Amino acid sequence: MIKRGLVAAFAALCATVAGTASAQTNIPSPTLDAVRARGSLNCGINTGVAGFALPDSRGVWQGLDIDLCRGLAAAIFNDPAKVRFIPLSSSTRFTALGAGEVDVLFRTSTQTMLRDTTLGLRHVAAYFYDGHGFMVRANSGVQRVRDMGGATICLIQGTTNEQVTADYFRSINVQFQPVVFERTDQAAAALAAGRCDSFGTDASQLAGVRSSMPNPRDWTILPERFSKEPYAAYVRRGDDNWFDIVRWYTYAIIEAEEQGVTRANAEETRRTAVNPNTRRLLGVTPELGQSLKLDAAWAYNAIRAIGNYGELYERTMGEDTPVALPRGPNNLHTNGGLLYALPMR
Structure with a gap:
């Protein structure tokens, strides 16, 4: 009887945990809902610094942060053009995010303890290391x-x-x-x-x-x-689904470089991949997208639009650009850097 009681209690606990997880998965995301209703992503960026965010001679914004904004739009809409860039000064960026003027900051913003605990905001995942x-x-x-x-x-x-x-x-x-x-x-x-x-x-x-x-x-x-100046995207507190989207999108771009998936080979790799990790990343199996309330091909769409992290870096501030900044700590951990994508499974 004691054994049967323990089994029943364990089954009840499992059901409770499963029910809680299911309820959490179904919690709406005000930010994602607003972005979809608007039809575009409002992305807070720098007012102008070469390599991260700067208009070119045609007035088109270019840079690492700009491409990260475009890639996030592609992950949500399968269209990197569905983004509005909103330049913000250092003194106004966090206020603008907190007030809902932008959905996310990709704006050379260092992760610090007090910013994370006192501003009503959350920093997400480091995408650039500096000093x-x-x-x-x-x-x-x-x-x-x-x-x-x-x-x-x-x-x-x-x-x-x-x-x-x-x-x-x-x-x-x-x-x-x-x-x-x-x-x-x-x-x-x-x-x-x-x-x-x-x-x-x-x-x-x-x-x-x-x-x-x-x-x-x-x-x-x-x-x-x-x-130590580790840059990360910032989002508002209280919207866990949106936090997850921005977080795992950042890791997906890094993971793509780790797996050798590029803008040029993403389509072929998706069609032929047998590695379970690659199939999950590119949406051949749908569980990652489902967990974020996005299309199964969310990461694939982002990679096709902007490439992997290494491609972004070399295009915007690599040694063949005017900025000419060696990757150093912004290399993959396998190449002596600090970039490391958490397991996507």
Whole structure:
């Protein structure tokens, strides 16, 4: 009788867990519903930094963050054009997301504990790893940051870079004069005009700024790094399904590179793949899409639209682009980098 009682209790527990999981799966996603009703994704981006988000000569936005926005639109609509880019300054980006002006931020935004716990937002999954640095004129004679005592440094308001710079100079007991701007292009213009001796921000953005200067060789990015700056998409709290979509979409683009799936071979690979992981990723079997309330081919559609992570990186800031930033930590973990997709099964 005791054994029968235990079996009955276990069966009841399993039924409860299954029922709870089913109920959670059926919880509506206000953000996904709004995106579908609108017919387009509202994506918050940078106001302009080469490599991440910058209009080209035709006024068309280009960059890593831009392509990630387009890929997410493709995952939802099977159409990368169904996205509206909304440029936001560092000081307004999180407010705009919280107010519902955008559905997601792909905007060079560092994951930090206080941002995650105090803003009513959630950061999702890291898609870029960086660190704070400084750029100076090549003929300045400055070899390291300790040489910049009394320097005037351009900084961007509302970023982690303000605090990182202040903390470091305080730690070495060296004085500096901050000059704060709302946008990167304003700081870059001030640097070029001689209003600042240096520009302090993440090294990747410094490389983008340098590539946009009239004479990039006139500028040097100092080799020291003073912080950890892992970029991630941000979404509003309270919409678990939307969080899952953005999270697993980010991993899918990385997973595609791990598996060797590219924009060029995605269609053939989907047709011929026998590897269960590849078949799941490309929607030959539907369970991943079903779990996200998306089409079975959601990741396949995104990969066909923008390619895998490596393709995005090389196209937007790789060594053959004006930014010319080596992948370094933004390589796959199998190649000595930090990028790692969680198991998609």
